[in-house]
Amino acid sequence: MEQILADLPRLREEAAGLREPFLSDIVLIGEIPSPTEGEAARAQFVADRFVGAGLHACSIDEKGNAVGLLPGETGRKTLLLAAPMDTFVTEAGDQAIEVAPDRLVGPFVGDNCIALAALTILPALMDRLQIRLNSHVVLVACAKSLGRGNLDGLRHFLSSTRTTPAAGICLESVQLGRLNYASAxxxxxxxxxxxxxxxxxxxxxxxxxxxxxxxxxxxxxxxxxxxxxxxxxxxxxxxxxxxxxxxxxxxxxxxxxxxxxxxxxxxxxxxxxxxxxxxxxxxxxxxxxxxxxxxGPGGIDIAHPMVRNARAILGALGVQPALYPTTSQLAALIEAGIPGVTLGLTTGERRSELDEIDEAVAIEPMSTGLAQLVANLMAMDE
Amino acid sequence: MSPGPSSPGPGPAPGAAGMYDAARVQAWLRNNTFHHSRFADLKRLVDLKERQGVRISLCLPTLNEERTIGKEIVLLRSELMTRHPLLDEIAVIDSGSTDRTREVAASFGADVHLAADILPGAGAKKGKGENLWKALYRLTGDIIVYVDADIANVRPYFAYGLLGPLLEKPEVQYVKGFYDRPLQVGKGVRMPGGGRVTELLVRPLFSLFYPELASFIQPLSGEYAARRATLETLSFPVGYGVETTHLIDIYHRSGLTAFAQVDLDQRVHRNQSTDSLGRMAFGILQVFFDRLRRHGCVDRLPEMAALMRQFRTRGDAYEQVEHLIVEDERPAITTLPEYREKFPRGRACAPT
Known part of the structure; x- marks a missing residue:
């Protein structure tokens, strides 16, 4: 773990070097309307990116999840990385995202497109870092998460996958520093x-x-x-x-x-x-x-190694960890008996001068968020 | 600086009846009008580019576009330079923005230039056409793509869609973008069309004098790509007329087969007031009548006024507002010694 912490500056620097393609994927994903049960176009984009990145076993499953496998050296275990695809948008409309030097502004930009872009950019980041884990990492962009979707996409994936993941990370776009180890x-x-x-x-x-x-x-x-x-x-x-x-x-x-x-x-x-x-x-x-x-409520103990490592990584990156129960996708992992945490990737806000669905997210912390993600995967791989 | 007289070209002369060949237009619409999705295989486009040994430059002309320029650069750079090496350079040519346009563009890695700083010996004029003309000197590509910087929904196909016909068809010199403006006129029927200036001014004028050019769905679109060899021989109005004269001059010289047009789906951009469109129409009329004069279509054209008069009300009073609009033109850039020195004749492109 000490070696991982020592490597964090490099992880953050290399992640910063992928700023443009990361922002590009955020915008391209975020501008595809994706209401619950209407995620097909977004899933296709993510799946195309998975194919382009050379992931294995890329597919869109029967529930509409986009799935790809980042192969590990030995494959002795499989880690799960999941992010929801649906937003509360009710119909197709203008979802234009503005790119300013320090932030992105637009409908639902702080909701989940950053988490999805983290999935699509991860293979390039691992290549850039020349890191190959021993574990396989299965990337799942999940359909039918919100409201009546009731985590249907992730629940289906976990019940149908042949290899049960040893541990998982649920990604949310905001807030960087969140560390959810329990589900309310x-x-x-x-x-x-x-x-x-x-x-x-x-x-x-x-x-x-x-x-x-x-x-x-x-x-x-x-x-x-x-x-x-x-x-x-x-x-x-x-x-x-x-x-x-x-x-x-x-x-x-x-x-x-x-x-x-x-x-x-x-x-x-x-x-x-x-x-x-x-x-x-x-x-x-x-x-x-x-x-x-x-x-139902549940989760792992605050003393679980995943939580301890995630706290140490955040601390070493200069981010104050915020530990609280979540109501996000983590519940599906808990139901399946898979230890997991939920992490955020950047800071964001819904400010009073913005329309109700408009959100603003900061660009600069994104490299820290990505470094945190890679470091946690490395820790889980050990 | 004013352009020299245009010599009569081998292409069609203006006139209503004699120059419209319905079969030729139908064939052109069938063979040279595309949807961008036809060129979505970027690996193939990059392969074509490499086999032809050409460099491709993207020019984003700007004036106060701080809200949209960042996204255009991020998307086009990462998709068409980083992921697929289709573009060799992206440059912002700015008219002197008073907002943060240049700062935003530079922060995302674009080469940013003030138009006034390029070819200082040629002086500085205000207008988008000036930026496009000076871009020919600053950029190094054999093919230049121009994309307006005010597009809220920019996508990589705005650039690669325009490049496709140039890379696939050697006879094509100039490719124009058009967009879907769905005007529902009946069940299942849509009439794609241009904006207000196109439909009320340019299309009627083309139909009267250059009827084959009325085949362009959006002749005033700000998204187009062309070969340097073509652009460097054109004079450029510095203001509103540049798109119109490009079409007329190339058509006059080479006919319809030199063109292609590409459907770029929808384009979301800021709406312009009727007043500002009126001034745009005034500038277009200036260059249009100038072309009619050059082509010998009108023999007694009076001296054209440069003042556009519009009205506004203040209380109970009507006020006349005068706008001085002079569609000054830059000559074909090959007439400049600096340009010939940087781009010697016969050389594919300038050193980087």
């Missing part, structure tokens, strides 16, 4: 409130679906949540109605609950189910709770 339990749900078929539109004071949805929101926000084990509920989105005076026919509330404890998560779920049933009965509206994603 999470469930994402939608509460659909609809008017019944026999609704009396002519009745004075008819309220439509917004009032009962408001009642659901009020009751969810009054659920007592423990600080330990930490449990939270995020009300992420509400949609419904057409105009000022029209009665809303349907309203949808989207939320996510997280907890370090599976028991607390189940308790929250039961409480929300009760709330939905009660409000439906009281209001005479149709209310349905749709659970679209469910992941």
């Amino acid at each position: 339990g999470v469930f994402q749900g939608e509460v659909h409130c609809r008017l019944p078929a026999n609704y009396n539109w002519a009745q004075y004071g008819a309220t439509g679906t917004i009032i009962p949805t408001g009642e659901v929101i009020g009751r969810i926000s009054r659920i007592a949540l423990p600080q330990k084990p930490l449990t939270t509920i995020v009300l992420g989105s509400i949609e419904g109605g057409l105009s000022y005076s029209n009665i809303a026919r349907e309203t949808v509330l989207k939320f996510e609950a997280r907890s370090e404890s599976i028991d607390e998560l189940k308790a929250v779920r039961e409480k929300i189910e009760d709330i939905v049933e009660e409000v439906a009965a009281q209001s005479g509206k149709q209310l349905v709770l749709d659970i679209i994603a469910w992941r």
Whole structure:
């Protein structure tokens, strides 16, 4: 490990030398719209890059994951490197990314295209460094990660691969310094409130679906949540109605609950189910709770060698590690019994002067992020 | 400096009826109009380039393009120089930007030049055409690709798509880009077309006087590639007229077969106001009538005014705003001794 830490300045310098092709891949990937279950164009681009880089066994599997194998010297074990391909974009639109000397600005640029570009640039970086690991590294750009995708792509890959990876790294674009070794339990749900078929539109004071949805929101926000084990509920989105005076026919509330404890998560779920049933009965509206994603909590111990090494690497690179549970793809590794961590590649922000989907990410820290990635792979290879 | 009179060329003379050959135009549209995807095999293009022993230069003319220039350089350099050695050099020729255009371009490794610093003995004029003309002296390629620097959705095919016909077809001298502007006019029918100045001015003028040139879908497109041997013999209007005169002059000399055009899908760029398009049209009309005069089409053309008058309202008053627009022209660059010294006749390209 000491040798790896000593080599970090070289890793960072060589990564900086690939700045242009890395930025180019970030832009080319990031400008391909990639909604969940609509990742095909992005997968094709990544797969073409894998082929161009000379990876082995390049393919797009039946779930739409782009897969390639960076062969190791001995192949005595296989390491996994995964990054999600989908974003919350709902339709094809202008996803132009601006390249400034110090940052990139554009829709979802801090979401995952940097992580995907790290997969496509890794073979060239390893060549440049003249590093060949003993382990195979399987690179997976994962489809169907978000929302209703529910990590379907990565889960499918892990259940169908012939060689179970010995360990894995999940990549996220931001923030550099994150070190997630545990996955919070999470469930994402939608509460659909609809008017019944026999609704009396002519009745004075008819309220439509917004009032009962408001009642659901009020009751969810009054659920007592423990600080330990930490449990939270995020009300992420509400949609419904057409105009000022029209009665809303349907309203949808989207939320996510997280907890370090599976028991607390189940308790929250039961409480929300009760709330939905009660409000439906009281209001005479149709209310349905749709659970679209469910992941149990878990992870490796903070004293696990992967975590210790990742902390040491970040420290040696001058980056303050931020350890916290994640709700990202790490859950799929944990379910499959594969030790893993989630790492970020650069710093980024969603600033108030930018549109809601626009994000800004810094260019300069990217070489540190890539150096960190290679160093962790080297440590996992030992 | 003004260009010398153009000698009558062997190509078609202007005129409506006699010079339009429907079969020739159909054949040209069939054989010389391409989609960029035809040239996506970059290894093949690089192989063609190497076998022909030519150098290729990319010129990005700029004026206040700090928001888009960085991406253009990053994408074109990494895809067409680093990954595939198709381009030998990329240079930004700047008109004197007051924003950070030159700083951004240099930070991503481009050769950046102020147009005024190139050929100082020839003086400095303002305009995109000036940048394109001076680029001929600064760049060393046998083939020059010009790509505007205000494209938000630039892709590598903006350059390699234009190079494909030049590398595949030795008879092609000049390749023009065009874009998809989907105007839906019926189920399943799309009418690709140019911008407002093209459709309201240039296409009607071409249809009247050079009808075969109306076959260009976007004659004013700022994306084109050409052989140095062709460009160095053309005079260059320094302003809005450069694209128009290139087409007319090459056509006059060599006919339609010297051209190709390539579909570059969609081009996202900033929209221009009607006022600024009006000034652009004024400049184009100047050079167009000049070409008609040179080709003997008009015998009593009066002295053309250089003032373009537009209106604006201030309160209840109407104000006339005058713009002085002089489409000055640079002569064929081979007339300059400095150029002939750097690019001696018969030599493939200048030393780097």
